[in-house]
Amino acid sequence: MPPRRSTGTDPEAEHPRYAGQYLLEAELGSGGMGIVHLARSASGLRLAVKVVHAEFAQDPEFRGRFRQEVAAARRVSGAFTAPVVDADPEAEHPWMATLFIPGPTLAEHVKRNGALPPARLRHLMAGLAEALRDIHRAGVVHRDLKPSNVLLAGDGPKVIDFGISRPSDSELRTETGKLIGTPPFMAPEQFRRPRQVGPAADVFALGSVIVHAATGSGPFDSDSPYLVAYQVVHDEPDLTGVPEDIAGLVARCLAKEPEDRPTPDELMTALRSVSASYDTQAFIPEQRSRNGESARPGQVEREDAPSPSAASPWTDPAADDESPASGSGPVSAARSGALSGAGSGPAADDETHARGSGPARPGAPAPENGPAQHGTSGTPGTSGTATDPAAPRSARRRLLLAVAAAGLAVAVAVGTTVLLAGSDDPAPQKEDTGQRSASAFRPWEIELTARGAEATGQPHCTYTPHTLYCIRPGVLAAAVDATDGRVLWSRDDTARRGTDVAQEPVLSGGLLHVLSRGGKQLSALDPATGRTRWSRDVTRYEGRVAHAGGVVLLTGPDSRVTALDAATGKEKWQHTLPGQTMPSFSSYGDGVAYAVTAAGKETRVAAVDPQTGAMSWQRHLAGTLSVVGAHDGAVWFTSTATDSYTDAVVRYDVAHRTAERVALRFPLPGAQAAVAGDTVYLLADGGALVAVDTRTSKQLWRAETSVSWASAPVVAGNRLYLSAVDGRLLAVDTARGTLLGQTKARLGDRRGSLVNVLPAPVAAPGRVYGTAPDGSLFAVDARDPSAW
Structure with missing residues (x-):
């Protein structure tokens, strides 16, 4: 008999005989998005296989969502879900196979x-x-x-x-x-x-x-x-x-x-x-038969299906023998085998100094970070x-x-616990033993904590040679030796305890800039001692704070932009930018601030001199665009469709005023991007990772990381790094998209909560630094991710 084909949701529609290598033996349930079949593996393991209807298989948006479903199901496979055995979201008829679990749905049982x-x-x-x-x-x-x-x-x-x-x-x-x-x-x-x-x-x-x-x-x-x-x-x-x-x-x-x-x-x-x-005793529910009906207590299922060993406590003995009704909700569908048939003010201290026998070692100021999109997220009770x-x-x-x-419970330290100083005085630091070579590096792990009060949430860090500068809810800022993890100094922040921070600290104008009081105060600290040099209330700017070329850019609700000297805090200029309404700023180490304003079906992009506020150029580009990178006379954007899916990558050549748009084969939900050379790497919600060459307008490869929620990707050399929500750090080969290694999960006691923003890992020569929800900051050797 020739294989049959699925042509839609009509009950008379034909179905395929195979999903990959699995023979589909019987239909277990059907819904609006697909059909669930009973199947067997080569070893005889019984599986429930969801096969997507043909009409949805042709929809790029649905394929993207199905990929995300597969990634999520794989991520949560365990004692309380159905383990994913195999899947192919790229097949002509996308499918996913999980372990078959006998038993009715709750909807069927109550019905x-x-x-x-x-x-x-x-x-x-x-x-x-x-x-x-x-x-x-x-x-x-x-x-x-x-x-x-x-x-x-x-x-x-x-x-x-x-x-x-x-x-x-x-x-x-x-x-x-x-x-x-x-x-x-x-x-x-x-x-x-x-x-x-x-x-x-x-x-x-x-x-x-x-x-x-x-x-x-x-x-x-x-x-x-x-x-x-x-x-x-x-x-x-x-x-x-x-x-x-x-x-x-x-x-x-x-x-x-x-x-x-x-x-x-x-x-x-x-x-x-x-x-x-x-x-708390285990109980045996009514079993499911091959055709999706419930086997009554005492009945034996056909062939080798297990039979109940005792009367099911779920089952009313007086109930009739009708087949179970389908589930509740807008779409009724018989379910089985773990798969649904439906698809799926002033600063706290201005004059504090580091204490201890040894001098503080300042980190060399680095170029400003990207746009400062600050925000907070509570730890709810x-x-x-x-x-x-x-x-x-x-x-x-x-x-x-x-x-x-x-x-939430206090986070438990993983590895060495380091107690930081109180809110007013940086902690004493140990004497510096001198310069350390890269060859002397050994992996290390600490927990950033606050003295006398709970520090919660995930650290966000910035790297300079020899020093990491980190913030964490409850910790205003801390300087950490990048080689061995020693805390050089720290400052507590009582106003930020219990909230998530949204951005790493920024080194600008020779000072360390951090937001405190829930994003309402900008403080500039001495990177050598942690002492406050100047501070400013930025409440009215509602987090619209950015850094570029030694200047702090504040965008007010009236669209006026105020520029402050990053070293002194003094105002340099203030005015609106022609054609820019409530612009958001980005900077990529080239001394230029890129202002972006969405305007209907186009995006206005301007290159602004942060020292004077003068615009060197402004363009109106088609689509809803976000700047993701700039270097060598080009600016890269991602394009977002009306459903918030990233559907294209755009490369704009400043000198030639040309824009090359590379459409994605399948739009990506919630994509974050990193640019290396002419390649843009896109990491989507659900774990899809795509590499796009904007010179050749080709997609180089696509990989599924199975990380349902991740940080923005970071590219260093031939490696791409990302952090997962459970604290894992992953390394991917940029040439082929293959996973090279990953660290252990570090959730600690924050297992029931999710952070607002996941900080990206920090890459440095020969090493990578990651942070985790348990409050840990750790360093691993970048040369061999397989040993992580």
Whole structure:
């Protein structure tokens, strides 16, 4: 029989017989984006294989999203998800194979057997909290947790389907793109700020899933997705029917503000003390047959499929033998085997000096960093009040849901812990033993901490020969010997504790520039001692602070640009730039400030002399462009489509006034870029890494790093470096795109949180420096990444 072909979502459509080397034996489920099949590996391992419908396989945007789904699923493969066995997102019909997991979805089970009893609800809630802890620890936000994406396996619930976009699932749309998720299980921020969704949205969805499991309906219920969206954002949840011992926890999960919700770790802790009768035994759910139906207790599945060893505690013995109904949500689809059928003021101290027996060793000032886009991100706690589960629905909607909860644990040091000085005095430094050669370098690791108070978050560092200058929430600045990791001096910053910083310090005008007080104050420090030389309140500029050519550029809300001498803090000039509205500035060590303003379907780019404010040239270029590099008379940009996907790279020749646009084969979500020579390297959300030669207008290679959230890439020689959200440092060969090595993960106790901005690694001759969420700063030998 010849292979059949998929031609769409029609039930009569034909299907392929193979996905890669796997024979597709039976259909397990179908949805708007693809079909899930039962298959076997060469060794007989049973697999669930998702094959994308042909119509979506031809859509470059969907292919990009499917690649991201594959990368995310690989990243989170573990005890609480379905391990990815194989995948080919570049095939004619893209597919992904995971281990087949017998068991119904939660949606199927509730539809068939009704609400879960209290003990099973607690077990389900604990299992989902554990799953989210591991998923978030890997740096992934699911964004579509719902009953049909929860498999009830024999050893506990499994979270499935890490698809990012489902055009047929979302009935609501924003002006710039599709809302991600299923309305009854989406958090308020997914409607209000869909591009700023974090792990707290998954906790909200967990609360909705538990309400569904306890009552058969969600906490917000309507036939209209638009009304559901309104209820989610404005109304209080309906918790009638939720057992009293967990209703308070569920209410906390459903708090309107992300910072008021508990973390998965906090949920697990709270559940342990909910009830003395908390049941942690493993249970055996009803098994799935080859055709996707549930096998009743006592039935034996055909061939070698496992049969239940005891009556399933998920199953109501009085239930009839009908096939399970499909899951809830905008699209109904039978699920199985872990894959969804649907695709997927003044400074604190002006005169402090370093103390100790040895002199401070200043670092040689380096050229200014790129544009300073500063911002902060809190380390949220949780707050709210529990609701009485026996209260009427109408009364319950009037109750507030904020419940106080503990914040994140103090980060645990990995390797040597170094205690920094208090907020006013730099720490004593050890005597310098003299110059150290590169050959004397040995890998090292320290933790940047603050004396007398907690320092949290990830360090951001700048390198000069011999010295690293770093900042971290709670640490205003610190100087670290780049050879051995000794702390030379440090300054605490009490105003920045508990927040994430968004940019590394900048060496400009011979001084070290750092933002403090949540980005509201710019301080210029002596790089040798850490003493404040000058400071300025920059509150009105709202983080629009940049450095170029020994000048600090501040863009005000009225579009006026103020230039300060980086060495003295004195004003050099102030005026608006013709044709530039609220410009953002970039600098790449050539003494030029590149001003960029988006203007409809074009971008205005100007080269500005930072000393005088004079523009040497200004051009109007087509598209929404962002500067990513400049050297040797050329400027490179990335072009972003209306859906925030990077769709092209642009090289602008200043002398010839020509722009070469290189379109990408597949647009990349959230791409960050690095330029080396004429090659632009693009790293997308989900881990896709692409190299584009702008001279030949060719894509050189594409690689999948499987890093769902990463820093901007950094290129040094023939290596590209990037940092993953779990603290890993990765090295990639720039010639072929192959992974050369990676370090261990360094999450520490910040496993339930994600940082606002991931700092890029710092490359230096013969070594690379990385930072991690556990607060560590480490150095590795760049010559042999395979030994990391």
